Amino acid sequence: MSIDVIIVLAYLALMILCGFISMKRASGSTSQYLVAGRSLPFWVFFPCLAAVILGGGSTFGSASKAYQYGLSGAWPTLMFGLGVVAIGLFLARKLARLRVYTLSEMLERRYAHGTRYVSAVVSSFYTVMIAVVQIVALGTVLKALLGWDMNTAIVVGGLITMVYTMMGGMIAITVTDVVQFVLMTIGILILIPTGVDKVGGWEELVAQVPPEFFSMTNVSGERMLAYVLLLFLGIMIGQEIWQRMFTAKTEDIAQKGALAAGGFSIFWGLSMGICGILAYVLVPGLENSSEALPQLVMEVLPVGVSGIVLAALMSALMSTVDSTVLGAATLVTNDLLRPIFNLDDEAEMKASRYATGVISLVVIALGVWVGDVWTALDTAYAYLSGCIFVPVMAAFFWPKASWQGALSSIIVSAIVVTISIFLTGVSALEPIMYGMLSGSLSMIVVSLLVGGPKEKELAAWNEAG
Numbered sequence: 397m398s399i400d401v402i403i404v405l406a407y408l409a410l411m412i413l414c415g416f417i418s419m420k421r422a423s424g425s426t427s428q429y430l431v432a433g434r435s436l437p438f439w440v441f442f443p444c445l446a447a448v449i450l451g452g453g454s455t456f457g458s459a460s461k462a463y464q465y466g467l468s469g470a471w472p473t474l475m476f477g478l479g480v481v482a483i484g485l486f487l488a489r490k491l492a493r494l495r496v497y498t499l500s501e502m503l504e505r506r507y508a509h510g511t512r513y514v515s516a517v518v519s520s521f522y523t524v525m526i527a528v529v530q531i532v533a534l535g536t537v538l539k540a541l542l543g544w545d546m547n548t549a550i551v552v553g554g555l556i557t558m559v560y561t562m563m564g565g566m567i568a569i570t571v572t573d574v575v576q577f578v579l580m581t582i583g584i585l586i587l588i589p590t591g592v593d594k595v596g597g598w599e600e601l602v603a604q605v606p607p608e609f610f611s612m613t614n615v616s617g618e619r620m621l622a623y624v625l626l627l628f629l630g631i632m633i634g635q636e637i638w639q640r641m642f643t644a645k646t647e648d649i650a651q652k653g654a655l656a657a658g659g660f661s662i663f664w665g666l667s668m669g670i671c672g673i674l675a676y677v678l679v680p681g682l683e684n685s686s687e688a689l690p691q692l693v694m695e696v697l698p699v700g701v702s703g704i705v706l707a708a709l710m711s712a713l714m715s716t717v718d719s720t721v722l723g724a725a726t727l728v729t730n731d732l733l734r735p736i737f738n739l740d741d742e743a744e745m746k747a748s749r750y751a752t753g754v755i756s757l758v759v760i761a762l763g764v765w766v767g768d769v770w771t772a773l774d775t776a777y778a779y780l781s782g783c784i785f786v787p788v789m790a791a792f793f794w795p796k797a798s799w800q801g802a803l804s805s806i807i808v809s810a811i812v813v814t815i816s817i818f819l820t821g822v823s824a825l826e827p828i829m830y831g832m833l834s835g836s837l838s839m840i841v842v843s844l845l846v847g848g849p850k851e852k853e854l855a856a857w858n859e860a861g
Contacts, residue, residue: 403703404541404710407579408556411572411714415560418568426745429565430497430726431642436570438649438656443577444570445640445657449476449631450580450664451526451716452533455709456689458665462672463688466609469672471620473665475627477658483632483641484654490792491641492650498723499638499788500731506791506857507799507849514806516731518783520724523635524759525776527720531557531763533686534713540690541706550763553710554717558756561718562749566643569718576711583708584667591674591696604677618825625828626777633780633788635723636716721759725751774822782813782831786839794843795854801843809835 427433436444454473461469483491496502499519504512534557535550542549560568595601608614631637644650668689675688679695682688693705729747733739739747787805790797809831816827 398703399700400703400706401542403700404538404707407707407710410575411556411560414571414575415563415568418560418564418571426497426741426748428567429745429748430722430730431639432566432570434495434643435645436643436649437645438653440570440574441640441644441649441653442656442660444573444643445480445637445653446660446664447573447577447580447712447715448636448640448719449480449657449661449716450712451720452530452713453627454661454664455668455712456533456536456686457529458668459672459675459689459692460685462669463675463682463685464672465614466605466611466673466676467666467669468612468614470665470669471612471615471623472627473668474662475623476631477661477665479628479631479658480637480654480661481658482628483637484651484658487632487792488641488644488651488654489647491638492644492647494642497639497642497730498727499633499635499784500727502638503787503791503802504731507787507797507802508853509799509803511787511799511802511806512731512735514803515784515787516727518779518806518810519635520727522630522776522780522784523720523724523727524755524762525779526634526636527717527724527755527759528762528766529776530713530717530720531759532766534710534717535763536686537690537706537710537713540687540694541703547764551760553714554756554760554763557714557717558721558753558760561721561756562752565748565752566639566722569715569722570643572718573715576708576715579704579708579711580664583705583711584664584671586701587693587696587705588667588670588674591671591678591692594696595674595677601673601677605673609673609676622825622828625825625832626774626781629785630777630781633784635727636719639723639726640719717759721752721756722748724755728755775817778813778817778822778827778831779810782828783809783835786832786835790839790843791857796843796848797839798843798846798849799853800846801839801841804842805835805839808838 454476458470458473494502500512500516503515531550531554534553535546538544538549538553539546592598592601641650644653671692672688675692679691693702697705725748728751729744733747734744783806787802812834813827813831816830820826
């Protein structure tokens with residue numbers, strides 16, 4: 397067994413140990429299990445939020461696109477970073493004041509009348525598909541390192557993440573995310589300079605790739621628009637991001653942490669773009685561009701160091717897998733099971749643990765079935781941005797938005813997105829565009845027809861905001 401394998405296996409064992417250590421504290425209350433008691437200081441909150449953002453799409457997805465198109469492959473991660481910066485500028489303080497667990501609970505507080513249930517279903521689907529993205533990418537790393545077939549790698553990586561997330565909830569995720577953020581940062585600071593040196597320097601790297609590889613416009617205008625609609629808007633209303641926002645100790649920490657995490661994500665995206673270009677030169681001819689990043693690590697770094705960096709790359713994935721799985725479990729228990737079955741705090745916490753396990757197994761099964769990062773990512777954000785963005789933004793910024801308008805917006809846009817995906821394909825631009833357009837029209841027309849919300853319906857919302 398090589399030292400790289402030993403390092404990665406030791407890292408996986410450390411993640412499980414973190415789950416055991418966190419289990420007792422996480423069992424104290426639902427708030428501890430789901431949002432770490434809303435107690436995180438900046439130095440913990442910032443790296444944890446950054447770790448959630450920088451998962452499979454931001455890391456392996458951007459490096460894969462950069463392998464094909466050059467630096468413009470960084471755009472997906474740049475959009476994620478800019479979206480979180482927008483949260484910091486416009487939403488962070490509002491979110492911190494709400495004292496809720498989920499996006500759907502926020503919609504219920506603003507609109508009531510069943511919007512919680514409908515939005516929870518759509519948001520749960522999105523969150524599960526984001527977890528699938530990370531599981532597939534995690535399998536790619538384990539396959540490259542251990543030589544396993546893809547399905548075995550997905551199952552093993554998924555089960556390990558499931559164990560520590562079930563045991564420790566958000567407490568375990570917080571501990572592991574800090575470790576993962578440090579490893580990620582060290583890994584990329586080692587990989588890029590070493591790779592550039594192996595090529596022969598920056599000038600030599602530029603000389604060995606097509607000129608358009610260092611252009612940020614080497615993607616179509618249609619794809620750029622898709623990135624804005626799917627990723628920039630989508631991450632602003634992602635349950636895994638909001639749930640992490642709810643862990644901040646104060647409004648000030650929530651805002652500053654979001655701005656810092658968004659800025660770090662922009663740096664990370666550009667770094668992944670450079671890694672993709674390095675892989676294009678050092679490991680040319682890959683049949684599957686999603687393997688560009690792990691293959692670059694194996695090619696560039698000496699044994700031992702490559703194991704550390706591969707563990708760092710796995711960190712980027714696992715930090716988003718755990719958050720998205722817990723996010724989906726929170727939506728199911730807090731917004732569906734708790735109100736339907738009138739669960740108390742203790743029962744909800746137990747249900748959250750069980751739901752985390754069940755959803756983890758579903759994610760693993762879907763990862764084996766889907767097998768492609770971008771298919772899962774496009775599907776997730778088509779439904780999230782297309783169906784949920786309009787009623788969420790209207791809740792914060794349009795006082796005339798009514799519950800009838802919100803409900804019709806979610807239902808109509810979900811139908812339109814589904815039909816569009818069936819007719820044009822999941823990677824087309826039409827599903828998200830038609831979804832947002834139909835959702836906006838439904839929200840505006842229905843809200844104006846019913847005359848907007850009554851003053852008493854807005855009283856609790858205005859007080860919280």
